[in-house]
Amino acid sequence: MTANKVTVGLVYGGKSGEHDISLQTGFAVMNAFDYEKYAIVPFYITLRGEWRMGEALTAPMGSVDEMKLEQASGGTAEAAGAMFAALSGKDSGIDVMFPLLHGTFGEDGTVQGLFEMAGLPYVGAGVLSSSAGMDKDVMKKLFAAAGLEQGEYIAFGVHDWKVNQSELVQQAESKLGYPCFVKPANLGSSVGISKAADQAALIEAVEFALRYDRKVLVESFIDGRELEIGVLGNDEPEASIPGEIVSSGDYYDYNAKYIDGKSEMMIPAPVDADLAESLRTLAIQAFKAVEGSGLCRADFFVRRSDNKILINEVNTMPGFTPFSMYPLLWRETGVSYQELLDRLIELALERHEARTQLQYGR
Structure with a gap:
């Protein structure tokens, strides 16, 4: 606690293909507190996995480039020392960690495990939920x-693909048909996803996805609307109003999400009250089902032929800029961006307090 303020360790960047997205998220959150x-203590993780720790901030930084903490005096050892200070009876000054890391080494339970070992409260899903939410x-x-x-x-995994490619292709064709979607099992932001219309495209798509992960999913094509719901809470979670994604492309890939700017988010989604x-x-x-805590965004297909709802996935650390779906869903539900940050901090502290009451050993 710094001068009656809650000190938040803001962690962003990361050793991930979603590094730049995390920087944008970190910048938005830093400016919204x-x-x-x-008081905000910035922790930047480089693409190589090195940590940089800045001084406690009483005002936000002016640009994304500043977020990289090029002049920071604290490196990986200092960052680790600050996080683990409480275990040696010292006061690090950090009250709660707020990881804004997308993808591997951040959204997959790894950094959550670090915070658990350090005994620090942290925003969002725990180790199990984060890991399960990353592995599709x-x-x-x-x-x-x-x-x-x-x-x-x-x-299937990379080894299975190497030794059983023909059988896996046949299985995909007989069970799923064409077109189908191929994606890495452990990645977000639609990185590495391809749509395959025939066998040659399927093989090429699998090879492409295996550049990003050692396990791949091949999914059936669903002719449906893409609807998303924000969830907020711990033991008694609440759900937002639904939003709908209308993609600018053939499907909602990385380009449609982040580059061409033509995809549309309809909030609230034009659906009836029952749906x-x-x-x-x-x-x-x-x-x-994934033992979530804090927040998640749940993504659904609503099949056009019969209005049937099919779960697609949950994202335990959804995009969090003021223009991202998750905060916009809650804004239209009646929770402002600043209020959402306050609530997530409260939920992190609440969850940590409950866990400190557990008995370890006899």
Whole structure:
């Protein structure tokens, strides 16, 4: 605690293909905090995985480039020392960590495990939920166990592909047909995703996806609307109103999300009250299926032929700029961007307090 303010360790960047997106998110969040209530300690992780720690801020930085902390005196050792200070009886001054890391080494449970070991409260999903939410194959298995309906898919690793390529291609063709979608199992922001219309394209798409991960998913094509729900809470999560993505491309890929600027977010989504309520109920079920905490965005397909709802995935650290779907969903539900940040900090502290009451050993 710094001068009656809550000190937040803001972690961004990361050893991930979504590094630049994380920087944009970190910059937006840093500029949105109420500096009368919070002091912000920036932690930047480079693409090589090195940490840089800045001094506590009482005002936001002026540019994304400043976020890289080129002149920071604190490196990886100092950052680790600050985070683990409490275990040696020292006061690091950090009250709660706020990871704004997308993708591997940040959204997959790794940095959450670091915070757990350091005994620090942190915003968002725990180790298990983060890991399950990153691995789309594991996530889908949890959805199935929870009785959530979803599209058909197959998953396999790089070794299986090398030794059983023909069999896997046949399995995809017989179970899923064309067109189908191929994606890395452990990546976000639609990186590495391809749409395959025939066997040659399928093989090329798998090879492309394996550049990003050692496990690949091939999913059936679903002719449906793409609707998303924000979930907020711990033991008693709440769901936002639904939003709809209308992609500028053939599907909602990286280019449609971040580059061409032509995709449309419709908030609230033009759906009837019954469908909206069903989506909200299923979003909370999906959140609980992966043992979520803090926040997530649940993504659904609503099949055009019969209006059937199919869960696609959950994102345990969704895009968080003021123009991202998750904050916009909550803004239209009645929770402002600043209020959302306050609530996430409260949820992190609440969850940590509950965990400190657990007994370890006899």
